[in-house]
């Protein structure tokens with residue numbers, strides 16, 4: 001959230017040399033990768049698939065692929081993200097010549113670093129002056145204003161679908177207030193995190209100095225001390241992703257009584273939220289933060305907002321601040337040595353600020369209807385496969401199975417792009433005003449969100465742009481979403497072998513569907529309501545099976561001393577496990593009894609799992625990997641690939657020996673769905 005307009009993470013248009021060579025010589029009917037959709041040149045056949053299936057499939061690629069200087073990691077997702085960004089750039093460059101085009105104007109203003117430099121700190125001065133003028137009684141209203149301006153505060157306040165009443169919106173309040181990625185960065189004694197902490201304090205001091213503030217070192221130290229106490233109050237990420245624990249509906253009066261020290265009523269009122277009930281995510285953390293705010297001098301509270309504002313708007317402030325923000329947030333925290341070229345960041349900003357305006361022109365040009373038809377069919381096949389798998393489950397009661405079928409029948413697949421667009425008429429975008437554009441875009445976003453309260457659910461709305469290389473499951477909407485940009489090679493290639501496509505996009509589709517049955521998604525019924533629709537015995541058996549997967553992932557140690565967090569990544573690993581299995585079933589069913597050929601020496605099942613491994617090829621910088629291990633609910637790509645060790649069909653395909661590292665005896669393989 002800190003750099004909110006860099007949601008399209010910085011990536012470079014550097015396709016691995018091997019791929020460029022292939023495309024140069026390609027005939028129009030050939031798939032983009034290799035001869036059947038998989039890059040066999042990227043394999044390392046000196047590795048036994050049973051020892052490390054990731055390296056077997058991707059080892060040579062991993063050795064030969066250098067992470068571009070402005071990237072924190074690089075892989076199959078990055079290649080497509082680069083492509084999306086290049087295409088979006090072309091559209092925005094064309095839009096620039098039309099002075100009435102909002103996207104063209106926003107893009108051009110962001111690119112105009114000379115104007116940004118000339119303006120200096122003048123554009124942000126009024127907001128900084130507002131912060132500095134606030135007194136303690138005015139702090140709640142100040143936070144509401146910060147929220148609207150897009151500046152992170154100690155609380156996350158937003159309107160969202162009510163998990164227990166999915167036909168209505170409700171105000172949500174969540175813990176927030178850390179300038180580093182997680183509480184561990186403040187509290188752990190790990191040497192690398194202690195280093196990051198020291199760098200953070202120096203970063204805050206430099207920001208204050210760049211903003212012309214005196215006594216920067218002492219003030220930075222006070223901010224870090226304040227945030228360290230916030231970190232102590234915070235829940236862990238494991239608890240914070242628990243749908244039951246984080247659903248605490250209360251009245252404002254209850255909240256005032258249980259979390260004294262901060263005027264929540266004034267906060268909501270100033271934020272334009274006319275509500276007397278809300279859902280509180282982490283009650284003890286919110287209470288801890290309120291008490292902490294009460295005893296912290298207003299000067300420290302103000303300073304935190306000043307540095308958060310400078311970091312948040314760094315992209316559109318003078319280069320000295322921009323570079324300082326990059327040096328900490330990207331180099332220290334992610335290991336990225338070089339900042340991306342300005343145009344890439346301009347594409348990212350414009351795509352975030354005016355998402356649907358950019359999306360409209362993007363999909364008109366880059367989403368062929370045939371792709372949607374093919375994806376629709378795959379979704380149907382995988383839903384059918386999941387239905388069949390549910391019938392065979394031994395641990396689930398028949399009455400729960402009936403409800404699980406009903407939930408599958410209720411799925412809303414969303415493919416390519418939304419069928420309705422948001423209206424940005426109220427958002428004013430001005431030439432030569434990069435800072436103002438970002439500020440007003442943040443305010444527009446805030447007002448749009450607040451405006452949902454009391455309205456029927458915006459069921460048409462997507463949480464992802466069609467240019468984004470990703471996919472999503474939404475529990476409340478019982479929806480699965482696949483943006484246009486992920487429906488491309490290596491995930492999906494109409495010219496590739498079907499086995500590779502099912503192992504790629506098929507498994508991604510299965511993954512998102514399976515989220516609705518993972519450790520959290522399974523708590524939501526066919527209407528998207530958070531309620532226990534299973535028998536108690538089903539829940540107990542499901543938890544026991546899930547714990548086996550937790551233990552399997554806890555054992556992985558990607559960095560010395562740093563393990564994958566099995567519980568934090570349980571939802572994603574469950575979705576991989578169930579999704580890959582369903583995709584495999586769907587692939588077999590799609591053959592309709594025909595025997596698939598051997599291609600280049602690989603059986604169909606071997607190609608299916610190679611397709612899976614190929615979409616997960618990714619190299620990480622160490623700092624980025626460390627941050628992900630601490631904060632990301634996804635396991636690293638290598639460990640995600642290894643989910644295959646739980647699948648009987650993978651053993652049949654590759655015949656690993658019992659002594660191989662990934663080998664699991666049949667009764668040690670985890671099967672949940």
Ligand SMILES: [Zn+2]
Pocket residue numbers: 511512515572575
């Ligand atoms: Zn997922």
